[in-house]
Amino acid sequence: MSVIYTRVALIGLGLIAGSMAHAMRRAGLAGEITGYARSADTRAVAREIGLCDRITDTVAEAVAGADLVVLCVPVGAMGAVAEEIAPHLAPGATVTDVGSVKRDVITQVGPHIPAGVHFVPGHPLAGTEHSGPRSGFAELFDNRYVLLTPEPGTDADAIARLRALWEGCGAKVEEMDADHHDLVLAVTSHTPHLIAYTMVGVADDLRRVTDSEVIKYSAAGFRDFTRIAASDPTMWRDVFLTNKDATLEILGRFTEELFALQRAIRTGDGDHLHAYFTRTRAIRRGIIEAGQDTDAPDFGRVQRKRETPAT
Numbered sequence: 001m002s003v004i005y006t007r008v009a010l011i012g013l014g015l016i017a018g019s020m021a022h023a024m025r026r027a028g029l030a031g032e033i034t035g036y037a038r039s040a041d042t043r044a045v046a047r048e049i050g051l052c053d054r055i056t057d058t059v060a061e062a063v064a065g066a067d068l069v070v071l072c073v074p075v076g077a078m079g080a081v082a083e084e085i086a087p088h089l090a091p092g093a094t095v096t097d098v099g100s101v102k103r104d105v106i107t108q109v110g111p112h113i114p115a116g117v118h119f120v121p122g123h124p125l126a127g128t129e130h131s132g133p134r135s136g137f138a139e140l141f142d143n144r145y146v147l148l149t150p151e152p153g154t155d156a157d158a159i160a161r162l163r164a165l166w167e168g169c170g171a172k173v174e175e176m177d178a179d180h181h182d183l184v185l186a187v188t189s190h191t192p193h194l195i196a197y198t199m200v201g202v203a204d205d206l207r208r209v210t211d212s213e214v215i216k217y218s219a220a221g222f223r224d225f226t227r228i229a230a231s232d233p234t235m236w237r238d239v240f241l242t243n244k245d246a247t248l249e250i251l252g253r254f255t256e257e258l259f260a261l262q263r264a265i266r267t268g269d270g271d272h273l274h275a276y277f278t279r280t281r282a283i284r285r286g287i288i289e290a291g292q293d294t295d296a297p298d299f300g301r302v303q304r305k306r307e308t309p310a311t
């Protein structure tokens with residue numbers, strides 16, 4: 001594959017930036033990769049492992065002359081970082097981000113983008129519970145979705161070039177409205193994470209009663225919860241604070257369903273439980289029979305819905 005950007009600047013050197021650096025190198029997509037992280041320790045590790053071609057001690061040096069700047073910091077820090085880089089951005093450059101929430105990032109970053117610089121927000125739907133500069137790997141985005149959420153009127157060439165970069169990193173790219181993104185992700189990622197955090201918290205409370213049996217006999221489902229609940233606390237604090245409305249909406253629906261199931265258990269209503277579990281099983285089977293990636297929801301369907309004219 002050929003070079004798509006002459007210089008890519010990665011701001012915030014953790015799992016996602018590290019994985020992007022590895023994936024861009026794998027396919028030769030960037031002429032040069034520069035990197036900056038706020039913490040001197042992180043920069044030292046990034047230098048030690050050769051994460052980028054150049055790790056700079058200031059954000060200004062990292063973005064100078066870059067035709068792509070990728071903000072890879074926690075969602076709550078995006079606005080402050082955008083303000084810091086703004087005076088140093090090259091005319092014609094594209095700024096993107098990888099944040100898990102999109103509307104709030106647009107609100108934070110948008111006002112700092114100078115005229116002549118393009119802003120194309122993005123979100124790779126791929127991750128692990130690990131963080132930091134050593135956690136990245138080239139295959140993270142292979143066959144995973146990246147959602148781009150540009151505002152109407154964004155330069156089409158800037159979008160196309162960023163799309164090509166992500167495809168070169170192995171991803172499938174779709175465009176989506178930012179608000180819709182936040183609602184979909186509240187269902188498929190944010191609320192499930194909150195539930196996992198809660199379940200592991202409950203088990204931890206119980207552990208004191210059962211003398212570690214909860215850990216010793218933990219079954220596969222619970223182990224999966226503990227993996228999710230080991231995710232970065234700063235990242236997830238910011239996700240819930242910035243995708244508040246959508247998460248509360250989905251959490252409200254979840255709580256109603258949970259109360260209905262709780263009631264069915266208390267009243268011995270086996271028919272209700274059986275019908276509910278039959279319905280959820282059918283959803284999983286439907287996904288498999290349709291030959292879709294069982295790891296990911298059908299974002300193509302969401303996109304097609306968006307394109308349907310309002311009646």
Ligand SMILES: NC(=O)c1ccc[n+]([C@@H]2O[C@H](COP(=O)([O-])OP(=O)(O)OC[C@H]3O[C@@H](n4cnc5c(N)ncnc54)[C@H](O)[C@@H]3O)[C@@H](O)[C@H]2O)c1
Binds near residue numbers: 081133235
């Ligand atoms: N981890 C995932 O599963 C995942 C998946 C998709 C998207 N994301 C999003 O990607 C972004 C980065 O997540 P990550 O998992 O790579 O996190 P990470 O914790 O591995 O890395 C974040 C990096 O940002 C740096 N940083 C924090 N605040 C900063 C600031 N104010 N200025 C400069 N650097 C700062 C940290 O030192 C660290 O190097 C987040 O917005 C997150 O929502 C994460």
Ligand SMILES: O=C(O)C(=O)C[C@]1(C(=O)O)C=C[C@@H](O)C=C1
Binds near residue numbers: 127129
């Ligand atoms: O596999 C994981 O560890 C993840 O949770 C990754 C995951 C998700 O699928 O929910 C988490 C947050 C992101 O914004 C994107 C991906």
